[in-house]
Amino acid sequence: MKRDGKPGNLIKRKYYMEGPIKKIMVYIDGTEESITAGQYAICLSKSAGAELSALYVINTRALNELLRARIFIKSEQEEYKNDLEKDADRYLKHIKALADEKAINVNLIKASGNIIAEIKKSVKELDIDLLVIGELSRIQSRLDELHNEVERAMRSVSCSVLIVKDQERVETLYESLK
Amino acid sequence: MELVELINENIVKIPLAGNSKDDILKELITVLKDAGYIDDVEETYRDVRKREDKGSTGLENGIAIPHAKTSTVKDMTLALGIKPSGVDFESLDGKPSKVFFLLLAPPDQAGPHIEALSEIARLSRSRYFLETLSNAKNPKEAVELFKS
Numbered sequence: 551m552k553r554d555g556k557p558g559n560l561i562k563r564k565y566y567m568e569g570p571i572k573k574i575m576v577y578i579d580g581t582e583e584s585i586t587a588g589q590y591a592i593c594l595s596k597s598a599g600a601e602l603s604a605l606y607v608i609n610t611r612a613l614n615e616l617l618r619a620r621i622f623i624k625s626e627q628e629e630y631k632n633d634l635e636k637d638a639d640r641y642l643k644h645i646k647a648l649a650d651e652k653a654i655n656v657n658l659i660k661a662s663g664n665i666i667a668e669i670k671k672s673v674k675e676l677d678i679d680l681l682v683i684g685e686l687s688r689i690q691s692r693l694d695e696l697h698n699e700v701e702r703a704m705r706s707v708s709c710s711v712l713i714v715k716d717q718e719r720v721e722t723l724y725e726s727l728k
Numbered sequence: 729m730e731l732v733e734l735i736n737e738n739i740v741k742i743p744l745a746g747n748s749k750d751d752i753l754k755e756l757i758t759v760l761k762d763a764g765y766i767d768d769v770e771e772t773y774r775d776v777r778k779r780e781d782k783g784s785t786g787l788e789n790g791i792a793i794p795h796a797k798t799s800t801v802k803d804m805t806l807a808l809g810i811k812p813s814g815v816d817f818e819s820l821d822g823k824p825s826k827v828f829f830l831l832l833a834p835p836d837q838a839g840p841h842i843e844a845l846s847e848i849a850r851l852s853r854s855r856y857f858l859e860t861l862s863n864a865k866n867p868k869e870a871v872e873l874f875k876s
């Protein structure tokens with residue numbers, strides 16, 4: 551490896567050549583914003599040559615809480631759990647189709663439990679170095695700030711996080727990807 | 729989708745006029761029709777009543793959360809009604825219900841539906857919030873509470 555005469559460039563160049571992003575994980579929750587994040591993650595994966603994973607978490611913690619609060623009855627909890635399972639399959643399949651279209655491999659992960667814990671767990675287990683998430687809802691009250699689970703995951707996860715914005719621009723970027 | 733994104737003055741009714749569970753459900757559904765969120769009042773009522781027949785959604789502390797999956801809405805939809813004098817909603821604690829959140833979601837939106845119900849459940853744990861909400865004089869006051 552050559553030095554170009556500037557202090558510190560040897561290290562910087564080595565880092566660049568290995569690529570700063572090797573493993574990307576996109577969090578999918580069925581919202582349009584998360585699908586846009588999926589498209590952006592596919593573009594990133596292609597340009598960085600990084601491995602791509604897509605995670606969907608079936609929020610069984612929320613289902614259990616609704617049952618405890620007596621808002622759900624038992625049969626309803628089961629019914630919604632089945633709905634969420636189907637949603638998970640449908641949205642992960644959609645991400646796979648989007649990735650296939652651009653010849654990118656994607657590792658699909660369907661988890662159940664607490665959203666924050668499952669995101670953190672997957673980041674750690676898969677040694678993810680970039681978590682990609684969709685645009686967050688605008689904070690409109692103190693309660694939003696306290697309870698938005700994806701936002702809390704973003705704050706507590708160990709890797710870098712990228713929030714994808716501007717759906718139209720991402721669509722164009724994705725469509726133009728060869 | 730956050731609850732605060734669903735709420736606006738057009739879908740809040742204070743005070744509700746109904747004096748029975750059926751009256752209240754129909755009144756809240758009519759609020760949604762008048763606000764342009766649904767067309768078919770009868771089918772919506774059937775879907776809400778079907779869920780209610782499996783077990784009352786009247787909880788403790790004066791709150792009721794009737795909800796249903798229904799194809800009469802394209803997106804998740806909320807109506808909020810307040811009846812300061814309360815009405816018998818077959819609640820868990822046997823006390824009259826005063827604050828009613830009607831939440832409707834299309835059958836393919838289980839995730840957002842669960843999130844919104846969870847958010848209402850969290851709010852319902854705050855007696856202060858419920859008391860303040862049940863004392864709201866008009867829709868504007870009620871909506872402001874969600875944004876504070």
